[in-house]
Amino acid sequence: MRLLLRRSVLAVPLLLLVSALVFALLQAVPGGPLAAYLENPNVRSEDIARLRTAMGLDAPVSVQYVRWLTAFVQGDWGYSYADGRPVLLRVLERVPATLELVLSGSVLALLFAFPLGLVAATRTWGERLSRVVTTAGVSVPVFWLGLLLQLSFAMQLGWLPSSGRQSFGATGLADRLSHLVLPALVLAVVQGAAWTRYLQRSVRDTLALPFVNAGRQRGLSESRLVWRHALPNALAPFVTVVLLDAAMLASGAVVTESVFAWPGVGSLFTEALVKRDYPVLMAFLMVGAVTVIVLNLLADLAVARLDPRTREEA
Amino acid sequence: MRRSMKTLALVVGVVGMTACGGTGDSGSKTGASNDLLIIGYDREPDTMNRYATHILEDIESCVVEGLVTNDEQMRIVPVLAAEIPTLENKGVVLRADGGMDVTWKLRPGVTWHDGTPHTSADVQFTVQAINKGDWKPESVDGFDRISSVDTPDSLTAVVHYKELYAPYQLQFVRGTLPKHLLQGRDLNTANDYNRAPLGTGPYKVKEWKTGEYVLLEAVPNYWRTGTAPKIRQLLFRFLPNTTTRINLLKAGEVHMVALVPWDQVRTIVPVPGIRLNKVVGNGYEHVTLNQRNFPPFADVRVRRALAHAVDRPLLTKTILDGEVEVVNGPIQPLSAAYEPNVRSYAYDTVAANRLLEEAGWRRGADGIRVKDGTRLAFTLITQSGFAIRESVSQSLQQAFRAVGADMQIRLLDGTSISSVWFKGDFDAMLHWWQMGADPELTLFFAHDRMPPAGRNINFVNDTTLSTLLYASDRAIDVAKRNDLLREAQRRIADLAPEIVLYNTAKIDAVPATLKGFTGNPTNAGPFWNVHAWEIAPK
Numbered sequence: 001m002r003l004l005l006r007r008s009v010l011a012v013p014l015l016l017l018v019s020a021l022v023f024a025l026l027q028a029v030p031g032g033p034l035a036a037y038l039e040n041p042n043v044r045s046e047d048i049a050r051l052r053t054a055m056g057l058d059a060p061v062s063v064q065y066v067r068w069l070t071a072f073v074q075g076d077w078g079y080s081y082a083d084g085r086p087v088l089l090r091v092l093e094r095v096p097a098t099l100e101l102v103l104s105g106s107v108l109a110l111l112f113a114f115p116l117g118l119v120a121a122t123r124t125w126g127e128r129l130s131r132v133v134t135t136a137g138v139s140v141p142v143f144w145l146g147l148l149l150q151l152s153f154a155m156q157l158g159w160l161p162s163s164g165r166q167s168f169g170a171t172g173l174a175d176r177l178s179h180l181v182l183p184a185l186v187l188a189v190v191q192g193a194a195w196t197r198y199l200q201r202s203v204r205d206t207l208a209l210p211f212v213n214a215g216r217q218r219g220l221s222e223s224r225l226v227w228r229h230a231l232p233n234a235l236a237p238f239v240t241v242v243l244l245d246a247a248m249l250a251s252g253a254v255v256t257e258s259v260f261a262w263p264g265v266g267s268l269f270t271e272a273l274v275k276r277d278y279p280v281l282m283a284f285l286m287v288g289a290v291t292v293i294v295l296n297l298l299a300d301l302a303v304a305r306l307d308p309r310t311r312e313e314a
Numbered sequence: 315m316r317r318s319m320k321t322l323a324l325v326v327g328v329v330g331m332t333a334c335g336g337t338g339d340s341g342s343k344t345g346a347s348n349d350l351l352i353i354g355y356d357r358e359p360d361t362m363n364r365y366a367t368h369i370l371e372d373i374e375s376c377v378v379e380g381l382v383t384n385d386e387q388m389r390i391v392p393v394l395a396a397e398i399p400t401l402e403n404k405g406v407v408l409r410a411d412g413g414m415d416v417t418w419k420l421r422p423g424v425t426w427h428d429g430t431p432h433t434s435a436d437v438q439f440t441v442q443a444i445n446k447g448d449w450k451p452e453s454v455d456g457f458d459r460i461s462s463v464d465t466p467d468s469l470t471a472v473v474h475y476k477e478l479y480a481p482y483q484l485q486f487v488r489g490t491l492p493k494h495l496l497q498g499r500d501l502n503t504a505n506d507y508n509r510a511p512l513g514t515g516p517y518k519v520k521e522w523k524t525g526e527y528v529l530l531e532a533v534p535n536y537w538r539t540g541t542a543p544k545i546r547q548l549l550f551r552f553l554p555n556t557t558t559r560i561n562l563l564k565a566g567e568v569h570m571v572a573l574v575p576w577d578q579v580r581t582i583v584p585v586p587g588i589r590l591n592k593v594v595g596n597g598y599e600h601v602t603l604n605q606r607n608f609p610p611f612a613d614v615r616v617r618r619a620l621a622h623a624v625d626r627p628l629l630t631k632t633i634l635d636g637e638v639e640v641v642n643g644p645i646q647p648l649s650a651a652y653e654p655n656v657r658s659y660a661y662d663t664v665a666a667n668r669l670l671e672e673a674g675w676r677r678g679a680d681g682i683r684v685k686d687g688t689r690l691a692f693t694l695i696t697q698s699g700f701a702i703r704e705s706v707s708q709s710l711q712q713a714f715r716a717v718g719a720d721m722q723i724r725l726l727d728g729t730s731i732s733s734v735w736f737k738g739d740f741d742a743m744l745h746w747w748q749m750g751a752d753p754e755l756t757l758f759f760a761h762d763r764m765p766p767a768g769r770n771i772n773f774v775n776d777t778t779l780s781t782l783l784y785a786s787d788r789a790i791d792v793a794k795r796n797d798l799l800r801e802a803q804r805r806i807a808d809l810a811p812e813i814v815l816y817n818t819a820k821i822d823a824v825p826a827t828l829k830g831f832t833g834n835p836t837n838a839g840p841f842w843n844v845h846a847w848e849i850a851p852k
Contacts, residue, residue: 029730030729030730031727031731031732031733035729035733037452038732038733038735039732039748040452041747041749041750042452042455042750044768045766045767046454047453047455083360083361083508084361084502084503085505094524097525147557147558154561154565161567162561163558163567164551168350168529168549168551258554259558260558261526261551261552261553261554267525267554268525271357271554274729276729
């Protein structure tokens with residue numbers, strides 16, 4: 001409880017700092033919300049000036065920031081420059097799709113990483129297999145892998161739909177799952193490869209510790225040593241990494257969502273970035289910052305639970 | 315642990331089987347039919363309000379109709395207007411005070427989708443809403459020259475202009491706003507209208523699933539025919555990734571893709587059941603030469619030399635697969651104001667070298683020309699992630715180097731590049747202008763329309779040209795106006811303020827069985843006549 005309270009208090013200045021930095025950085029990026037209007041010859045400089053005033057962009061950056069912050073902390077996330085709808089609504093309507101994708105990708109990645117990491121840590125052939133598989137997994141560009149799977153399983157074999165979250169007019173679970181398979185697989189391959197390496201290293205390091213050798217000399221079987229003694233000790237750092245990576249997985253979903261036309265937060269972010277839709281970008285980045293802080297906290301709590309030695313420190 | 319692993323394996327197996335087994339009846343691969351036509355669309359609209367969007371109005375134009383539109387030959391044709399007002403039919407009267415009155419006769423019997431008659435009050439309300447100042451329409455161009463609108467009867471709107479305004483015929487190309495629905499409301503936040511506008515068109519919005527699609531359904535008694543359009547539903551799927559969009563077309567998951575990139579055409583040609591429809595575009599790709607930022611471009615001999623250095627036919631044949639035509643000026647061949655007989659710059663490196671020598675530029679030791687200690691070296695900016703532009707830039711780099719000019723390439727994302735050129739902060743830029751349906755050139759070439767006042771980013775400063783352009787803006791007589799614009803095109807070609815490369819042909823991939831589709835070179839877009847489309851039985 002004390003940990004929770006302390007972290008919450010510390011999070012406030014951190015979030016303020018992040019928000020100010022991000023706001024300043026967004027303003028520094030060339031282009032702005034009105035850049036898209038310039039492509040239309042019928043939009044004249046008078047129109048640009050009129051729109052700038054109407055959107056409050058003619059005020060100094062510091063004034064814009066204070067206005068945004070004051071409203072944001074009161075729950076008013078503003079209106080999207082792109083479509084004029086409330087930002088909160090725009091973000092919330094995309095969250096379920098991203099959660100669905102990231103959670104499925106994480107589960108698949110764990111299903112991949114857990115057995116392979118263990119085998120790699122305990123068997124020579126497993127280590128060789130893991131080296132090949134994980135090198136390929138971490139090296140392959142997400143974009144390329146997505147297109148490759150799309151071409152193979154959707155276009156050539158016709159087993160799975162190539163994009164979207166649901167077929168038009170379909171309502172069944174099977175249809176939803178069939179759309180989820182390829183994008184979740186793409187996320188899982190990249191993340192699973194990294195997690196396999198973490199787990200492999202963590203288990204192997206634990207197996208080299210004196211208490212494991214002592215157990216081995218007392219005649220404990222190798223499987224008992226791994227499952228009962230090494231794994232629980234190796235899990236603490238692994239869980240930390242998994243939880244911290246979950247936020248990163250969401251950023252990996254930006255590319256995946258683009259390739260598979262997945263209607264999640266990632267594609268909203270891409271769209272907002274292209275249009276320099278500041279209110280949506282700020283909301284996205286603040287939600288991201290809060291998520292990282294929360295997952296950090298969860299990781300600490302999980303480690304404290306898994307490793308009694310850390311409880312006091314926590 | 316073992317039991318858990320077994321359970322997990324079972325779950326994975328079941329999920330996998332369910333997923334793979336589920337595609338057979340997913341319904342995503344049904345062919346195009348009069349029941350449903352699926353369009354792979356490159357972006358999600360920001361709003362369906364035609365006056366507020368800054369994205370192409372393809373989807374909106376199926377719902378909200380203008381008083382006029384442009385057909386596939388770029389002709390202005392009436393839609394909700396009974397006729398186009400002109401001087402000849404007395405629809406336009408020039409006033410002694412320098413202004414003009416335009417009388418729009420509306421087509422009788424047209425109703426909004428809710429059954430309310432479409433009247434001149436809607437025209438009047440539209441002008442008032444746009445000029446009121448508390449709304450954020452994309453542009454008020456033309457509307458701000460209107461002093462008032464009179465409505466002598468429900469089907470007549472007399473629009474009073476403070477000054478002569480030649481493009482008046484396209485003033486209401488984006489339609490009108492329904493007064494009975496929007497009067498007294500804040501149009502910035504009227505999201506019921508902005509997401510599903512009330513229109514008079516052949517379709518209405520049935521569902522907009524954010525991030526996924528917009529579904530339009532045919533109105534049952536469309537005014538043109540009294541019956542519903544043949545195609546019952548149009549589904550616009552948002553697929554921003556070009557490769558994905560084309561892949562889905564090949565896989566049959568979408569039936570139609572508008573604006574196929576030129577370098578993708580050859581991959582679509584063999585796809586069975588797909589027809590490629592090409593129309594001459596109303597835009598042109600070119601290299602802008604910024605005379606203010608890079609003073610050597612102020613010498614016409616340098617500009618002409620660089621134009622001669624580029625083998626445009628070879629460039630279009632190789633990089634663009636011969637899908638586009640070389641053109642020589644800003645007004646495109648389909649326009650009634652097009653002038654074909656202008657000075658053109660054939661590939662001629664001898665002429666290019668001679669012109670540069672005449673201008674005093676001598677080759678240095680590294681092959682790059684120098685004059686008064688200044689190297690003929692500049693930077694060209696263009697949009698990143700646009701493969702064709704990147705290839706064309708490299709080709710230009712080689713061509714210019716062959717005549718002694720050193721060009722560096724700088725790639726910028728689409729949003730950044732807009733702000734850079736608007737400030738005039740570049741030497742040269744490879745880009746296109748998608749011209750409006752009206753042939754106005756003043757904005758791009760008049761001496762007093764340099765940024766921020768306009769789009770003269772060549773910074774060309776020629777009073778003869780400006781005089782011609784402003785005279786054309788005041789010429790209400792179409793034939794007289796076109797003559798002035800033809801002369802302006804000849805002048806522009808002589809001045810060579812930019813290196814004109816090719817016409818931006820528009821290629822749409824549509825079902826081979828789709829009847830009535832013509833494409834459209836203007837911003838009216840390929841859906842301009844969607845009411846007449848039909849999928850022929852196989």
